[in-house]
Amino acid sequence: MTALPQASAGSDIQAARVLHIPEERLDSAQAKILSIADYRGEREALDAVVVEPYSPVVGAHVRGLDFAASAPERDAALAQFLHDRLVRYGFLFFAPGTVQAEDFGRLVSLFGKARYAGTPYTPAPAENTNVNTIDSSVKKTRMNLIWHIDQAFVPEPPRFTALFGKAAPPTGGDTLFANATAAYDLLDPDFARYLETLTAVHDVETQGFLTLAYQDPGALAAQRAKYPPIEAPVIRVHPDTGRKQIFVSELYTQRILGVPRTVSDHLLQILFDYVKSPDVQTRVAWQEGAAVIWDNRVVQHRGVADYGDGLRVLHRAIVQ
Template sequence: MSLSATLPAAPPVTNGIYVDDEKLDRIQSKVLDFTQYPHDVATLGDINIAPYSATVGATVHGLRIRPDSDVAPAVRDFLYRGLLRHGFLSFEPGTVDAQSFERLVSLFGQVKLLNTPYTPGSGKTGQLNAIDSSIKRTRMNYIWHIDQSFQNVQPPFTSLFAQEVPGTGGDTVFSNATAAYDLLDPALAAYFESLTAVHDVETQGFLTLAYHDLAQRAGQREKYPSIEVPLIRTHPETGRKQIFANELYTQRILGVTRRTSQALLDVLFDAISAPEVQARHRWTDGVALIWDNRTVQHRGVPDFGGKRRVLHRALVL
């Protein structure tokens, strides 16, 4: 008897579960339609914007900004559109130095200083703060978050400049919260859109760890009360929906039990942490980066041990 005679018959080729694409899609987890995400290189003169990954981020080549140089409106518009399109822009070393970094950031809006006792003003300019691993002891930046999502109005953009980074480690991971929303089953996504959540600055103890002075902590607590926000929100410029829940500041979903709230949040956090919606950005000295705080979530990676890591940060309003 031949070996083939002992094998079961192959399933029908017309409607068998293994050959029917519609059935295959129905029984398996959803995958992204990658045609919805930019994959071409955009060019303006000597400047080009090349995708960093399949779903999030891009690198800007050929741009140089000096403190005394003007930036043409066409260049500003080109960069702004690229940022909305890709979620973050990473500028190659040589684009700016520490003194001209704020000038780059100002192309995207008004630069705003926002600091804590562990992230003081950098001393470079009046609107930058330093994130220096030699003095910073809090680890909130290692938890997935949207900057300032505990406020009713968050800064649309955040930027960083790498002054001194380890040779290995200390990367920042970005997740496209729009792509994560696209991973959800449409019926489940519609349910999430009907829900709201509480965001609170103290969900993971941010103020408790950052402000040891009780009077300062109380002042910050009074300044930032809990807020209620939609679980899914729409980007005001692109019109695309995104998951608006993050591990650092989302406390609970309203209208359901505590256990149900956590289970539902875990579904959203699982989508945010899916590798196909992420990019791991590797820092080198002199790299500048700006991201759309309404499109991406981010977190640092604490894998650089006792090495020093110094970044300068500016928020954009």
């Protein structure tokens, strides 16, 4: 048997040594944590309308809004105030009683024009043809349970999305929200710079969205022709804040271009995990009459199907 070579003092073979990390290296030797000071907000008010942080990194409560007592001539100032806080915080939460069902359209109009974006399983309610209904007793598809940005498969996804709680189950049925800018801020800087050189394919059919939603072959073919795959940056800059964000999602991102498939799969899984990190998330528990509007360009979301036979009915508005 041939003896293995022994390392000598002048050998290139490096001997193992006991790991020691001095205190001055502790920060760089561990995964990043967020600088909460970059996200923490303060209480702000416009007359009786008060905005306060909902969680450390995403979302804000809006209190004191009363559409019944609001004068239309004040809507412009109110719209600007709420728009600026929406972009600042990522989403605005309106507690039950703040906005009535008949006020949902007016609330949405403060942020832009609503556009219908439903499927056969999420039709428009009779009272408002510009929104669609997500009714757990009717809806058979489960795409809303996968992390996504609404319509990330088009070149310019909707700016905002709004939901109104028409009916809420006794327990469960929350919606999770994640701040993709905060997720980017958790990345190692060298890794982030590499990701900024990459682009990805976004496809509406990545998880079979159209295949499951359209049972009629003709309608399915028409929808597929309407939404061809697109190319988008893996890391993009928010058009209003100027801050970088992770711009891939489990529901619609198919693959990263320019790398082998295995590399693409691993990179995407890493990025999905950053978006799913509890460090960048919060959740909204639905109640009848509650409303939420979020910046769909940067805040990802998904529903939670933990409400059994309970009824969950939401009205959704896509806002351009």
